[in-house]
Amino acid sequence: MRCPSCKADVPGGSKFCLECGAALLGRCPSCGNTNPASAKFCLECGHKLPSIGVEAAAGSTIDAAAPQSSQTGSAERRQLTVLFCDLVGSTALSARLDPEDMREIMSAYHHRCTEVIGKSGGFVAKYMGDGVLAYFGYPQAHEDDAERAVRCGLALADAASRLQTSYGANFQVRIGIATGVVVVGDLIGEGAAQEQEVVGDTPNLAARLQTHAEPGQVVIAPSTRRLTSGLFEYRDLGRVVLKGLADPIQAWQVLAASPMQSRFEAQHETSLAPLVGREEELELLLRRWNQASQGEGRVVLLTGQPGVGKSRLIAALQERLQSQSHVRIRYFCSPQHSESALYPVINQLERAARFERGDAPEQKLVKLQNLLAPILPEQVADLGLLADLLSVPRVGQRGSFEMDPQKRKEKTFAALFAQLRRVEQQRPVLMIYEDVQWIDPTTLELLALMVERAQHMRLLMVVSARPDFTAHWPDYAHVRTASLTRLNRRDATTLITDVAQGRALPDEVINQILVRTDGVPLFIEELTKTVLESGLLRKREHDYVLDGPLATVAIPTTLHDSLMARLDRLTSVRRVAQVGAALGRQFSHELLHAAAEMPERQLSDALEQLVRAELLFQRGTPPSAQYTFKHALVQDVAYASLLRANRQQLHARIARAYETHFPEVVRAEPELVAHHFTEAGLSEAAIEYWQQAGDLAMARSGHSEAIRHFSVALDLLTRLGEKPDRAAKELEICVKLGPALMMVKGPASPEADAIYSRAVALETGEESSARFKALWGRCYCSMASGRLSEAAADAEELFAFAQRLGADDLVLEGHHAKWSASLWCGSLAAVDEHSQEGISRYDCTRHHALAFTFSGHDPGVCARGVKAISMALSGFPQRAMELGAEALTLARSLSHPYTLVLAMWQFGIALQVVRQRRSCGDLATELIELSQEHDFPAMRGAGMFFSGWATADGGELEQGIALMEQGFALFSVGRRITRPYMLATLASAKADFGNPGEGLELLEDALASIEVSGERWWLAEVHRLRGRLLVARGQHDEGEACFRRAIEVSSEQRATMLELRAATSLARLWNDRGRNAEAHDLLAPIYGWFTEGFETLDLKEAEILLDVLASAHEA
Secondary structure (H helix, E strand, O other): OEOOOOOOEOOOOOOEOOOOOOEOOEEOOOOOOEEOOOOOEOOOOOOEOOOOOOEOOOOOOOOOOOOOHHHOOOOEEEEEEEEEEEEOOHHHHHHHOOHHHHHHHHHHHHHHHHHHHHHOOOEEEEEEOOEEEEEEOOOOOOOOHHHHHHHHHHHHHHHHHOOOOOOOOOOOEEEEEEEEEEEEEEEEOOHHHOEEEEEOHHHHHHHHHHOOOOOOOEEEOHHHHHHOOOOEEEEEEEEEOOOOOOOOEEEEEEEEEOOOOOOOOOOOOOOOOOOOOOHHHHHHHHHHHHHHHOOOOEEEEEEOOOOOOHHHHHHHHHHHOOOOOOEEEEEEOOHHHOOOOOHHHHHHHHHHOOOOOOOOHHHHHHHHHHHHOOOOOOOHHHHHHHHHHOOOOOOOOOOHHHOOHHHHHHHHHHHHHHHHHHHHHHOOEEEEEEOHHHOOHHHHHHHHHHHHHHHHOOEEEEEEEOOOOOOOOOOOOOEEEEEOOOOOHHHHHHHHHHHOOOOEOOHHHHHHHHHHHOOOHHHHHHHHHHHHHOOOEEEOOOEEEEOOOHHHOOOOOOHHHHHHHHHHOOHHHHHHHHHHHHHOOEEEHHHHHHHHOOOHHHHHHHHHHHHHOOOEEEEOOOOOOEEEEOOHHHHHHHHHOOOHHHHHHHHHHHHHHHHHHOHHHHHHOHHHHHHHHHHOOOHHHHHHHHHHHHHHHHHOOOHHHHHHHHHHHHHHHHHOOOOOOHHHHHHHHHHHHHHHHHHHOOOOOHHHHHHHHHHHHOOOOOOOHHHHHHHHHHHHHHHHOOOHHHHHHHHHHHHHHHHHHOOHHHHHHHHHHHHHHHHHHOOHHHHHHHHHHHHHHOOHHHHHHHHHOOOOOOHHHHHHHHHHHHHHHHOOHHHHHHHHHHHHHHHHHHOOHHHHHHHHHHHHHHHHHOOOHHHHHHHHHHHHHHHHHHOOHHHHHHHHHHHHHHHHHOOOHHHHHHHHHHHHHHHHHHOOOOHHHHHHHHHHHHHHOOOHHHHHHHHHHHHHHHHHHOOOOOHHHHHHHHHHHHHHOOOHHHHHHHHHHHHHHHHHHOOHHHHHHHHHHHHHHHHHOOOHHHHHHHHHHHHHHOOOOOOOHHHHHHHHHHHHHHHHHHO
16 A cells, blocks of 8 residues: 555555654544554444545555644644535435435445545545535645645536435535635544544635535635636626625636636746756856956846746856856845845855854954955955954954944945955956845945946856846946746756656646646746656656556646645655744754754754755755755745744744854844744844844944834834833834934934834833933924924923933033024024034044934034034134034044035035135035935935035026026925025026026015924025015015015024125115115124125125215215
């Protein structure tokens, strides 16, 4: 006889399979007696026995397969097709027949059902009087279980109608079929009454559908109809109401089978397959390699659906290049590490340096030195950067973590490029990035830079991705995209023969494979292997021949079912595959052993079977071996079969294993441990590790990764429900997430605003630094969004808050909030007071770190920059220039890009206030370049605006206006602060270009914005410019009123430079209208107030006008 689990031949009468250990005896459900596998009735009591599906040596299956002992008590998730068959009229029949006669009829009926179901590949799960419940897809999955169930239903209806007994009864059945996900395998009951239960809606739905079938009919659910579409002819029964279901359900009657049609497999695809039909793509890669090896670097982006052969094509390229001298560098992206900054780079360096589990830090450092010595012999700094990247400590050496994170990232990138540059100068380089659809943002940034620079090196970059990946680089001439498509019939047939190791398969088998795989290489590979492993093909010297009917072969219709069928044939080791699947696509022997909790010998044997079955690839030897699932979908199928509770227990064990046995991984990749605790449902532990991961990402300038880590932590915390310390923890996470959002999204973004508003609303019952940070963040978001009244109120509260807490850093940030809000509100006296206090209190060593906690920029630089603007407005242009220069010098020394662009922006405003056109234009050029380099779009817009103003002020009005409009639009995406100032500046240029009407409209918008936002610092200039345009239109009185209002506002604000400008405009109007003396008396005292800046345009224009007025008065 043959074992139903592993198909091995076993001696008759065996209790267990000698190959896989599966049970081969059946227990009677009536008396509990153990019976031989071949028994159809109990030897003790004569009860009809459910078959355990042992096959005769000839291969004919009579009864349905029963669950094996290895599965006993081990529940799992399955997609199951359930068939419910009910005998029509059995109640009336039993009323007129003797019980013994009825027993004979029911026995014949049950036997026929068992025979038909067994031959169809199903499993008789339960006899319920005159009803029969059968499963398709458990305990053994097939590729076409839904189809098998429907065909079985038709066969049962036909068999019942032809069933003859000595009593002349006419039999008819009603059949319902449904497909869905269930939990199967739980044992219920005890002793002889013990059975395996299926939990889910599917069995109930099948039973309900049979009640809507007429005698002799098969009715199916929508789920089954979708899987068998085109294989049968149907009659639409419409939406039917079923007992126990809230909504009506669509139902179909199956009329008959239809001819087999071609199927397009559009799901459950993955990677590798033997290379066939890719000659053109391989030749493209080889041509690009030849160009690259001559110094003309090339990049090829390979795209295609999972399973189409991208990885196999790359492997073929490597095979072709083996005879050529070159260096190969491979980066592997991982879905579990898509938020881990530079994970592919770290992984590549560790592999290249041959790090091993158990290596001491000193050993790792030596290995890293040995790796880098030939290519970076004198670059000690680069060694330190890469050592820190790999979390390898260096005794007695300062780590690069003391460096500014952004600067460290730049230097790390530079070190990697230097390494690559030195290597490619020695030998051409083949660089491979695999599965970049899972790439982390920081590595993506590095990849984009490598793509850009590749053209100048002896470098071929091959990048593989799924079609939904969007390339983050321009359309360079040296970059080519190649999309892989499906194989034609000739190539697909060749692939089938290759998988069969050159032996020909029968034509009918080949045709079935071609029909069902539709040219997808991985489908072809897996389906062919399933046929070869089915036991129905007999191998000869040059070919295979069928050993039985092809219809009985389990040939998958989808890749998912094929892989599940292969796992079912490895029942005894499937648990190991499931543990590995929870670990990830790649995992180590040591980690698997720690998580699997099984003896080493048993684990090694299981892994050996999985490797032999080509479900896993192995590198190295245990216990140092590394394993990789051959296909990502193999991992998915194994993982999906786990129950949620089992998954959680498994992930908990994995997380604890990391903590206990792999502390270096915990330190370097806390997000990995956080993932497993999250999947384990241990949210509190997960939250702590997600926070650690966010902190580490921020320290590495991985702001996008930090956002994701902190966001997951916040989401988990929300799901925890009310706890005593929840508000405090939520506040802590929010104030860490806020700065990252401001860096990436901008301080005026809805995301940043929402997180800080949420933080402020939390009630923690105490005043703390975290609450101060939350209030500060909301204040800064309000400022950037142009809600100055709210910002000013928050700043006032912050200042008082800081005084109460008394901490030095918080007091400084309290002044920071005050000087910022005061500037935009136009309270220049307060600006001078608080910014000067900030300058006095600031200590770079102690306070620069505040940039990462609060607004994303250095408070010492900001204090000088804001004071520079205030001094320019107040009439001290020389002092303003000195402060602006100081701010720039300090910002450059900090190597913090965002602080530097902020200093440039603030200095640019000061230069524009005092009308230093050339200096502002030069600064704008640098601001644009720096913002472009570091992806600060709002600040790039500010640079464009400054450049446009300098261009227009220099006489090129049309070009300048276009630049200003572009810059204004870009800046406004990130923030609304300075909107009135930018609108007014643009209005002035529009008027000078001959569009005073449009200029006035812009000024009206500026006034409306000021009214809404409370941003008053440029209000005087808006009134003055409006007066100038009104006067130009001949509306002198209205214009004079605007000038007077400008003087009034600027005087109130102590903005003497703007007051001088407004007074000059009004004096010029009065002079034109013959009021020379009044004009002189208005302008002279304001001009006389100034003690510096006489070389500025405003003071020169005032001086000239005063001379004219004096001459007119004397005349």
